[in-house]
Amino acid sequence: MRILIVEDDPLLADGVAQLLRGAGYTADYVGSAEQAESALAAESFDLLVLDIGLPGMDGLELLSRLRARHKAIGVLMLTARDALNERVRGLNLGADDYLTKPFAAVELLARVGALARRSRGQSSLRREFGPLSIDDEAHRAWLHGQPLDLPQREWAILGFFLDHPEKVLSKERIVAAVCRWDQDMSVNAVEVYVSRLRTKLEPAGIRIRTIRGLGYMLEDLPHDAKPA
Amino acid sequence: MRILIVEDDPLLADGVAQLLRGAGYTADYVGSAEQAESALAAESFDLLVLDIGLPGMDGLELLSRLRARHKAIGVLMLTARDALNERVRGLNLGADDYLTKPFAAVELLARVGALARRSRGQSSLRREFGPLSIDDEAHRAWLHGQPLDLPQREWAILGFFLDHPEKVLSKERIVAAVCRWDQDMSVNAVEVYVSRLRTKLEPAGIRIRTIRGLGYMLEDLPHDAKPA
DNA sequence: GCCCCCATGCGCATCCTCATCGTCGAAGAC
DNA sequence: GTCTTCGACGATGAGGATGCGCATGGGGGC
Numbered sequence: 001m002r003i004l005i006v007e008d009d010p011l012l013a014d015g016v017a018q019l020l021r022g023a024g025y026t027a028d029y030v031g032s033a034e035q036a037e038s039a040l041a042a043e044s045f046d047l048l049v050l051d052i053g054l055p056g057m058d059g060l061e062l063l064s065r066l067r068a069r070h071k072a073i074g075v076l077m078l079t080a081r082d083a084l085n086e087r088v089r090g091l092n093l094g095a096d097d098y099l100t101k102p103f104a105a106v107e108l109l110a111r112v113g114a115l116a117r118r119s120r121g122q123s124s125l126r127r128e129f130g131p132l133s134i135d136d137e138a139h140r141a142w143l144h145g146q147p148l149d150l151p152q153r154e155w156a157i158l159g160f161f162l163d164h165p166e167k168v169l170s171k172e173r174i175v176a177a178v179c180r181w182d183q184d185m186s187v188n189a190v191e192v193y194v195s196r197l198r199t200k201l202e203p204a205g206i207r208i209r210t211i212r213g214l215g216y217m218l219e220d221l222p223h224d225a226k227p228a
Numbered sequence: 229m230r231i232l233i234v235e236d237d238p239l240l241a242d243g244v245a246q247l248l249r250g251a252g253y254t255a256d257y258v259g260s261a262e263q264a265e266s267a268l269a270a271e272s273f274d275l276l277v278l279d280i281g282l283p284g285m286d287g288l289e290l291l292s293r294l295r296a297r298h299k300a301i302g303v304l305m306l307t308a309r310d311a312l313n314e315r316v317r318g319l320n321l322g323a324d325d326y327l328t329k330p331f332a333a334v335e336l337l338a339r340v341g342a343l344a345r346r347s348r349g350q351s352s353l354r355r356e357f358g359p360l361s362i363d364d365e366a367h368r369a370w371l372h373g374q375p376l377d378l379p380q381r382e383w384a385i386l387g388f389f390l391d392h393p394e395k396v397l398s399k400e401r402i403v404a405a406v407c408r409w410d411q412d413m414s415v416n417a418v419e420v421y422v423s424r425l426r427t428k429l430e431p432a433g434i435r436i437r438t439i440r441g442l443g444y445m446l447e448d449l450p451h452d453a454k455p456a
Numbered sequence: 457g458c459c460c461c462c463a464t465g466c467g468c469a470t471c472c473t474c475a476t477c478g479t480c481g482a483a484g485a486c
Numbered sequence: 487g488t489c490t491t492c493g494a495c496g497a498t499g500a501g502g503a504t505g506c507g508c509a510t511g512g513g514g515g516c
Contacts, residue, residue, distance in 0.1 A: 067242040084400060085412060091404035094246025098400070139396045139439055151470055152441050188496095189472055195498060212480065212495070379459060417461050419507065440469070440506070 001116050004045040005029035006036040006062070007078070008054050015181075016049060019105055020112065023163075033057035040066065040073075047115055050095070051078045052086050060089060067094055074115040078103075102180040106156050109163070110136055127162055130220035131204045134162060143204045150200075153178065157193050158201075161208070161218040170215035229344050232273040233257035234264040234290070235306070236282050243409075244277060247333055248340065251391075261285035268294065268301075274347055275340065278323070279306045280314050288317055295322045302343040306331075330408035334384045337391070338364050355390055358448035359432045362390060371432045378428075381406065385421050386429075389436070389446040398443035 003025050007013035013029040020027040028045075030036050033054050039045075048066070052059035063075060077095040079086050087098050096118070097111050114137055117125055127134045133142040136159070141148040150158065156178040161169065171187040179185050194216055198208055209217045231253050235241035241257040248255040258264050261282050267273075276294070280287035291303060305323040307314050315326050324346070325339050342365045355362040361370040364387070369376040378386065384406040389397065399415040407413050422444055426436055437445045 064239045064242050067246065084403070084415070087400050088404045088407065088412070089409065091401060094243055094250075137396070138394055138445070139442060153471065185471095186473075188474085191496065192472075192498080195496095198497095210496070381460065413460095414462065416463085416507095420461075420509090423508065438507070 001047065002026045002043075002045045003028075003047045003049060003112070004036065004039055005049045006031075006033065006054065006059070007049070007051040008032065009051075016108065019108060023109055023112075025112070025116075033059065033062035036062060037065070045073060046119055047112065048073055048075045049078065049112070050075055052083070052090060053080060060086065063090065063095060074119050076111055076115055102182045104156065104180045105177045106160050106163075110159065129162055129165060129218070130206055130222075132201065132206055134159070143201070148200065154193055154197055154200075157190070158197055161216075165218050165220075168211050168215050168217045173215070229275065230254045230271075230273045231256075231275045231277060231340070232264065232267055233277045234259075234261065234282070234287070235277070235279040236260060237279075244336065247336060251337055251340075253340070253344075261287065261290035264290060265293070273301060275302045275304065275343055277304050277306065277340070280311070280318060281308065288314065288321060291318060291321045291323060300347075302347050304339055304343055330410045332384060332408045333405045334387050334391075338387065357390055357393060357446070358434050358450075360429065360434055362387070371429070376428065382421050382425055382428075385418070386425055389444075393446050393448075396439050396443050396445045401443070 001024075003020055005013050005016050005020075005027060007016065007029060008031050010031065013031065017027040017029050028039070030039050033056060036048075036050075040048075050059050050063065054062070059077065063077070066073070066075075075095045075097075077087075077090045077098040079090065079098055079100055081100045081102075087100075090098060096115055099107060099111055113125070125136060127136070131144045132148075133145075135141070139155070141150060141155075141158075157174060160174060160177045171190045174190050175185050175187065194208055201208070205221050207219050207221055209219055211217055229252075231248055233241050233244050233248075233255060235244065235257060236259050238259065241259065245255040245257050256267070258267050262285060264276075264278075268276075278287050278291060282290070287305065291305070294301070294303075303323045303325075305315070305318045305326040307318070307326055307328055309328045309330075311328075315328075318326060324343055327336060327339055345365075355364070359372045360376075361373075363369070367383070369378060369383075369386075385402060388402060388405045399418045402418050403413050403415065422436055429436070433449050435447050435449055437447055439445055
């Protein structure tokens with residue numbers, strides 16, 4: 001799965017590229033619509049992450065020009081938070097999804113994942129972890145078949161855990177994943193949400209283990225580890 | 229179901245193509261009547277979305293020439309809002325339906341759907357969702373068999389929900405679907421219509437669930453979920 | 457008149473910080 | 487080796503700020 005990022009802010013472009021590479025995608029970036037056209041002409045990409053606010057030819061124009069030739073490519077558009085009009089036009093022009101800046105890492109990964117799946121012709125992914133079942137697209141979760149409803153923050157953190165099951169995740173890393181880059185969050189806040197998740201998940205046998213000094217780890221304790 | 233779009237504005241052509249592809253059709257577009265003739269000669273299409281105002285040979289002329297050979301093809305004609313004359317002539321020349329520009333995404337989908345069904349020899353499609361029953365062509369709705377009447381906007385939004393049942397739809401996405409591209413609408417307006425739809429649908433067991441921070445989702449709560 | 461849409465105000469879920477309490481681990485004394 | 491003590495880290499409950507979503511009233515247009 002090869003992804004082209006079109007973003008004039010090099011810092012952001014690089015951050016996004018790193019993030020996607022970390023998730024197993026191949027990601028390259030260019031800084032303008034013109035460069036994007038040549039890149040797409042020269043090589044083949046499966047997905048485009050396209051900033052609408054570009055210098056020179058703007059993203060919407062690029063989008064409509066691209067559609068004429070690269071028909072199959074999925075487009076995730078990045079817009080400013082208040083540019084409702086752009087978002088509407090973009091969606092009408094055939095962007096597949098959008099994300100408003102600033103966004104959090106897990107949001108981007110979720111959207112890209114959904115588009116990647118769709119381009120492979122798969123439907124929405126149901127992730128399973130023990131008795132827990134997550135449908136990212138429908139944004140729903142079940143525990144033993146019972147609907148479980150989670151506020152945004154808890155949802156994001158749980159999603160991040162599920163991206164890295166049985167791995168130790170530091171609190172700093174969790175903050176980086178679920179916070180937009182204009183926000184900040186104390187590590188204590190993470191502790192709070194982990195605590196809340198525990199009260200919801202632990203009765204079902206899903207544990208978030210504390211690794212003292214290092215972070216947390218999601219684990220599924222099978223039935224044999226029944227408490228006395 | 230293969231559709232050819234004949235439209236000289238590439239932005240619009242592309243938007244329409246994307247929209248139709250998103251709905252599961254195969255859609256291609258060309259920018260002039262001449263190109264349309266060669267495309268139709270070379271390959272087979274089931275439906276034509278034809279802009280009347282074309283440079284060079286105009287849409288009406290193309291339509292009359294086409295009818296001589298491709299008799300079976302359905303034609304949805306696009307006209308300017310005030311061009312009553314063209315519409316009349318177009319219908320006389322054998323267009324099957326028309327849409328005035330600018331139009332909203334859901335309108336186009338509804339018309340194309342109707343023509344597609346007709347070409348398959350099916351009569352009007354009754355979509356069912358729990359106790360709700362929708363006849364797009366007749367533009368009527370029933371709830372438990374009781375006629376339900378809905379103003380345009382509510383109709384459009386409900387139709388969009390039915391196109392994506394059990395999926396989270398952001399308010400922006402709803403705006404993009406039901407607004408013509410020359411319009412804009414605050415997300416607040418969506419809230420208002422959702423509220424109205426709820427008062428009408430909820431007594432019958434159809435819920436529009438709020439996903440805080442993300443949007444809405446249509447769901448049918450079966451009888452077993454009876455409140456205490 | 458009916459429909460559409462916006463502005464305003466309110467209520468509440470969510471989020472995050474703070475403060476307190478509990479727990480774990482290491483080091484030192486015996 | 488074992489017990490104790492102490493310090494740091496983590497857990498959790500409470501409270502305040504924030505912002506989202508909902509309801510309502512009214513103005514404008516067809």
